[in-house]
Amino acid sequence: MSEAAPLDGELSRLAELHGVATSYSPSPDRTVAASAGAVIAALAALGVDASGPEAVRTALADRERDLAERLLPPTVVHWADGAGIALDLPAGTRLEVLTENGETRDDVRDLPLGVHLLTAAAPDGRTARCHLVVAPARLPAPGARSYGLLVQLYSLLSRRSWGMGDLGDLAALADWAGRTAGAGFVQVNPLHAAVPGAPTDPSPYRPSSRRFPDPVHLRLESVPEYTADDSLVERAGRLRSAVLDKGALIDRDAVWELKREALEAVAAVPLAPARQAEYDAFLAAEGQDLTDHATWYALAEKYGSEWQRWPEELHDPRSPETARARAELGDRVGCHSRLAWLTVTQLTDAQRTAREAGMPVGIVHDLAVGVHPGGADAWAQRDVFAAGMSVGAPPDAFNARGQDWGLPPWRPDRLAASGHAPFRRLLRGLFRYAGALRIDHVMGLFRLWWVPQGRPPTEGTYVRYDAEAMLALLALEAGRAGAVVIGEDLGTVEPGVRETLQRRGVLGTSVLWFERDWDGDGRPLPPDRWRADCLATATTHDLPPTAARLTGEHVGLRDRLGLLTRPVEVERAEAAADTTEWLALLTRLGLLAAADAGDEEAEIRAVHRFLLRTPARMIGVWLPDTIGDRRPQNLPGTWDQYPNWRLPIADARGRPVTLEELMGSGRVHDLLEVLRKG
Known part of the structure; x- marks a missing residue:
């Protein structure tokens, strides 16, 4: 129709x-x-x-x-399992390749993996140059099947945290989960650099920069140049106690204010020779990207966190005025550069800790689909972003009004002309410390829904990207890092996309409550019919925790917030019928004893036994599920009606639970033992 x-x-x-x-x-x-x-x-x-x-x-x-008239497209891809470079060129055209290592070749066969420059010279005098990506046929596989924990890092507070979970907590969780519980990975939310300001947008999916991580996640005590300050430590303790003992929400701005004060002193401490050498190597490796990043943060301190409101002459990162401002703010630029290095160092240490604990994958990092329009990336790469456009989603059966995510899209033409250089540098930066990468809305490698600013999402349209080139670069960089890639492919997916991703080794995401026989009777999909190349989970950060779904509490929450579009009785009945169907299947499969019906902990263990019955290569356990938390970390469709991205992990009664309590909990142990035994 x-x-x-x-x-x-x-x-x-x-x-x-x-x-x-x-x-x-x-x-x-x-x-x-x-x-x-x-x-x-x-x-x-x-x-x-x-x-x-x-x-x-x-x-x-x-x-x-x-x-x-053109001889070559902007980017040519050659997969290592292919027969050769297929080009439609006039007879007699001469080809020459300049490899990324600086070697010139006339023979375009048996080229090394990498991003090279291909030059064509036709007999009629036309010449052209393009980027040639030679990529492995498939991305690295996760190896032996494993299970892992999924957690929003800010929500995981230990008794050493400064009011929110940090990279020390991440390393401690990975060490315990790998050594004691036999887990193969820990997946976290995006740790990208946030837009500064008060209040800061708490969503990790709308960052200032995806290129560098946020120093708010630093464990101060693990920074060699840090000297404890009794006043700061006392104030940090009050922040932590307010969340864990008094029921306060996580206050990222307050945490950053404390850490910023401490880090200002840290940045003034001269580095020891070995540390200075490491820092110098980091500066050289990150180059202009880091300079731009640190410059934006220095300018934001002076002019505010939306570059469009700065003086006009500072809108261009390459203008003479910006160069002068950078020099005048040299100390601040240097401070932000060092903070980026410290954060990358602790992220690298966390991955090392995970691998040393026996995890075959380690830390799975999350790549957000875009960035804030006023942030560091949008300023530094303004020529690559589409002006006047925002990324979103078209109307569908779940949201008749569509969605506008407020994220400026990359221009596919500018990306292609650069050999997709911003994407390559982004991946390379993340793979420095990632055992695996989850790509949010992985369908965005193929196309994105562009919404003109000022118009509703219903008045948008799709714009296509060079998916083959982006997948080739993903395979190349992941292969160099030995890292797995997981695509979040939930919702409406264009025909052929999942098949293409699977062919190249990108794992999909399968969530239990959505896995039904949609082409048949609509009943829950038996475990043997699930796809193998995926991360299988019971829930995600945007969905109700399993305990809430089993008890129907998620319907009550949406009713209290006025989010239901149908009578609450209808919603409750439909949710109960859905849950009953799944529990009946678990019982028929022998995963849930009839005597355990109504036992929440037994039902949650049965749900995860079901996931183990599927052929999924990776099994993910939402960490709040281990302790019976009822509250979603994010409730789509809300802004100030619900404390999105600000809740600590809590037990079934809503009492915040520390990392130490989680590691010692019998309920957590019982569930993870199910997964450890496989």
């Missing part, structure tokens, strides 16, 4: 040639035409004038001529 009228033929053709969709399918049996306004706005963000019929004809002629 098709809805709305198709666009004008020339506009549709122009959009197609620039990767802009003119329709989308919210379900297999529906096709909805994109509005002309959305298509024109997306083209404008790509530098294409489609404002009227004459402009469309001119732009279309220019694009068709450019495509007809």
Whole structure:
């Protein structure tokens, strides 16, 4: 079924040639035409004038001529299992490759893995140069099947935390989980650098920068240059006690204010020779990216955390005025550079601790889908971002109004022209300390829903990316790091995407409550019919904890917050029927004894026994599930109605639980023993 009228033929053709969709399918049996306004706005963000019929004809002629005359596309991909580089070139065209190691080759066969420069010279005098990505056929596999813990790091407080979980807590959890519980990995939320300010946006999925981590996660006592300050330690203790003992929410801003004060003193301490050598190597390796990052944070201290409101001459990171400001703020730039190094160092130490504890994977880091429009990345890479656009999701069966995530998208044309350099550097930075990488909304490697600013999400359209090039770079960088990649592929997924990801070795994500026979009777999917190449879990940070789902408390929460669109009785009945179906399957499979019906802890153990029955390569356990926590860490559709991203892990009664208590809990031990035995 098709809805709305198709666009004008020339506009549709122009959009197609620039990767802009003119329709989308919210379900297999529906096709909805994109509005002309959305298509024109997306083209404008790509530098294409489609404002009227004459402009469309001119732009279309220019694009068709450019495509007809070009010798090479911006990026060429060669997979190591392929027969060779397939190019449609005039007979007699000479090829030359400059490898990333500086070697020149006339023979384009048997090239090393890497990102090289390919030059073509045609007999008619035309020449062209493009990036050539030679990638391994598949990404690294996770090896032997393992289970791991999923946790939002800020929520995991120990008796040493300064009011929120930190990298010392992460290392301690990994060490205990690997040595004592036989876990193979710990997955955390994005630890990207946040936008500074008060109040700071607590969501880890809308950071200032994905390129560098946030120093708020530092364990101060593990920094060699740190000297304890009794006043700071006392204030940190009060913050910690307020959360753990008095029921206060996690106050990231208050934690950062304390740590910032301590880190200012740390940054003034000269480094020992060996430490200085390590820092110098870090500065050299990170180069301009780190300089830009630190410059933005120094400027944000002076002018505020939205670069669009700075003096006009500072909007360009390469302007002479920005260079002068950088020099004037040299001490602050140096301070922020050192904080980035300290944080990367502790992240690397956490991964080392995990591997030394016997974890085959270690720490699984999370890559957010985008960044804040006013933040460091959007400023430093402004030429690569699409002005006037925001990423979101189209209307579907679950959200008739669509979604606008407030994240500026990368321009696919600028990415391709650079050889996808920002993406390559982002991956390389993360893989410095990641045993695996989870990519949020992995479908964004293929296409993203662009929403013109000021318009509702219903008036957006999809824009396509060079998925093959991005997957090749992902395979290349993951292969160099020996790291696994997990794609969050929940929700509406374009046909063929999951198959492509699976073919290249990107694991998917399967959540128990969503795994039903949607093409058949709609009943819960038996474990032997689950896919193998996935991370299988019972829940995620955006969903109710398992205890809440089993008891139906998640419906009550949404009712209290006014989020239900149907009578609460209908919602309760539907949720209860869903849970009853799953529990019945668990009982039929012998995973839940009839005598244990209604026993919450037994039912949660049975849910995880079910996950072990599937062929999934990785099994994830939501850490709050181990202790009976009822509260989701994030409740989509809410902002100030619910304390998203600010809750400590708590037990079934809502009492905050420390890392030390978790490690000593009989309930936690009983569940993890089920998984350890496999």
